[in-house]
Amino acid sequence: MSIPGTYFRCRACGAAAALDEGAWRCRCGGLFDLELQLPDGAFADLGAAGLGAQPWSLWRYRTALPFSASATGWQDVTMGEGATPLVAIDDGLRLKLDFLMPTLSFKDRGSVVLVAKAAEIGVRRLVADSSGNAGASIAAYAARAGMAAEVFVPAATSKKKVAQLQGYGATVHSVAGSRAEAAAAAIDHVEATGAFYASHVYNPLFHHGTKTFAFELWEQLGGHLPATVLVPAGNGTLLIGASIGFKELAAAGLIRHPPRLVAVQAERCAPLAYATGAARPGGDAATAAEGIAIAEPARLEQMLDAVSESGGTVITATEPGIASARRALAGKGIDVEPTAAIAYAAWLEWPEAPAASSTVLAMTGAGLKSPPPSHRAAVAPQPEEEQEK
Numbered sequence: 001m002s003i004p005g006t007y008f009r010c011r012a013c014g015a016a017a018a019l020d021e022g023a024w025r026c027r028c029g030g031l032f033d034l035e036l037q038l039p040d041g042a043f044a045d046l047g048a049a050g051l052g053a054q055p056w057s058l059w060r061y062r063t064a065l066p067f068s069a070s071a072t073g074w075q076d077v078t079m080g081e082g083a084t085p086l087v088a089i090d091d092g093l094r095l096k097l098d099f100l101m102p103t104l105s106f107k108d109r110g111s112v113v114l115v116a117k118a119a120e121i122g123v124r125r126l127v128a129d130s131s132g133n134a135g136a137s138i139a140a141y142a143a144r145a146g147m148a149a150e151v152f153v154p155a156a157t158s159k160k161k162v163a164q165l166q167g168y169g170a171t172v173h174s175v176a177g178s179r180a181e182a183a184a185a186a187i188d189h190v191e192a193t194g195a196f197y198a199s200h201v202y203n204p205l206f207h208h209g210t211k212t213f214a215f216e217l218w219e220q221l222g223g224h225l226p227a228t229v230l231v232p233a234g235n236g237t238l239l240i241g242a243s244i245g246f247k248e249l250a251a252a253g254l255i256r257h258p259p260r261l262v263a264v265q266a267e268r269c270a271p272l273a274y275a276t277g278a279a280r281p282g283g284d285a286a287t288a289a290e291g292i293a294i295a296e297p298a299r300l301e302q303m304l305d306a307v308s309e310s311g312g313t314v315i316t317a318t319e320p321g322i323a324s325a326r327r328a329l330a331g332k333g334i335d336v337e338p339t340a341a342i343a344y345a346a347w348l349e350w351p352e353a354p355a356a357s358s359t360v361l362a363m364t365g366a367g368l369k370s371p372p373p374s375h376r377a378a379v380a381p382q383p384e385e386e387q388e389k
């Protein structure tokens with residue numbers, strides 16, 4: 001079946017589905033990709049001069065987003081997300097402060113695109129599941145779009161993230177069990193009620209929001225991308241989105257080749273690293289990087305492809321490394337949650353770390369989302385502080 005324009009395509013069986021069907025996976029159970037048909041010249045405005053007149057948000061790249069040129073509904077959903085700063089620390093190591101967003105995490109890039117499209121197809125209520133940040137983000141954008149939101153979270157989710165969700169008026173279902181069990185409960189609920197599943201894992205529209213991370217870096221650096229970009233990776237929404245964005249820039253002739261994409265995981269929960277041969281440590285699998293504690297990511301193959309196509313790799317960070325990297329960043333004025341600090345931790349611990357000046361780290365979630373870092377002299381981690389909920 002062929003559907004003209006932009007549509008979902010199943011990664012398993014190749015079947016196509018129209019976006020307005022509101023399906024979250026193929027009838028065969030497969031995951032969708034987005035086949036995005038952009039008009040000729042979609043990237044023409046991405047030249048610096050063309051962008052001058054565009055909004056100061058990720059919507060400055062809207063010709064490359066999955067909305068028709070005449071669509072205006074996104075204007076009622078946007079909250080100015082995107083356009084985040086790039087700040088240099090140690091020897092020119094650059095941090096993209098992607099937590100400076102309406103809900104304090106990079107997830108707003110994906111949520112705004114997903115919710116704006118849901119609004120366009122007439123969705124009034126949606127369901128999501130999350131380790132916290134994606135849910136808070138979806139809930140905020142649902143509220144902005146006048147939709148009811150129900151979010152399923154694992155019972156261990158940080159209290160502050162749950163409070164944020166509730167603040168946006170979402171109904172929160174706390175699920176005893178793992179992140180995967182929260183997802184299973186959300187899917188049961190979607191199947192029982194027919195609500196729209198606003199899943200950042202399954203719905204590839206989310207990746208077409210997070211791809212603007214790549215466009216912004218390109219614009220901020222005057223077209224000269226760094227050799228290496230490190231992103232924390234759990235379900236891979238930023239990893240996959242950045243990969244799509246860099247590939248689109250290359251296909252449009254705006255860059256020669258994408259930077260090396262390096263996926264960062266916690267040593268204690270590193271399915272990408274295990275899949276590429278790293279030894280699985282025994283013992284406790286709990287990590288302070290709660291946002292990426294995803295033991296079996298649904299898009300594992302796609303995440304590995306994103307890394308390998310770019311010539312990148314998968315690296316991990318230790319728990320003491322995460323805690324001390326967070327403290328070090330906060331000591332420089334940049335307080336991020338452990339799931340974001342892990343990028344700095346992994347870079348510091350990486351024996352083959354590339355030069356600071358040719359590297360960018362994604363800082364994906366704000367420190368206020370978790371208990372504050374301790375500045376007590378600590379060689380060993382402070383688990384009761386860093387991991388307290």
Ligand SMILES: Cc1ncc(COP(=O)(O)O)c(C=O)c1O
Nearest residue numbers: 133233234235236237291364365
């Ligand atoms: C702060 C933060 N950084 C990074 C990630 C990783 O995102 P993903 O699971 O889509 O790879 C998350 C996910 O929740 C997060 O909360």
Ligand SMILES: [Zn+2]
Nearest residue numbers: 010013026028
């Ligand atoms: Zn299929």
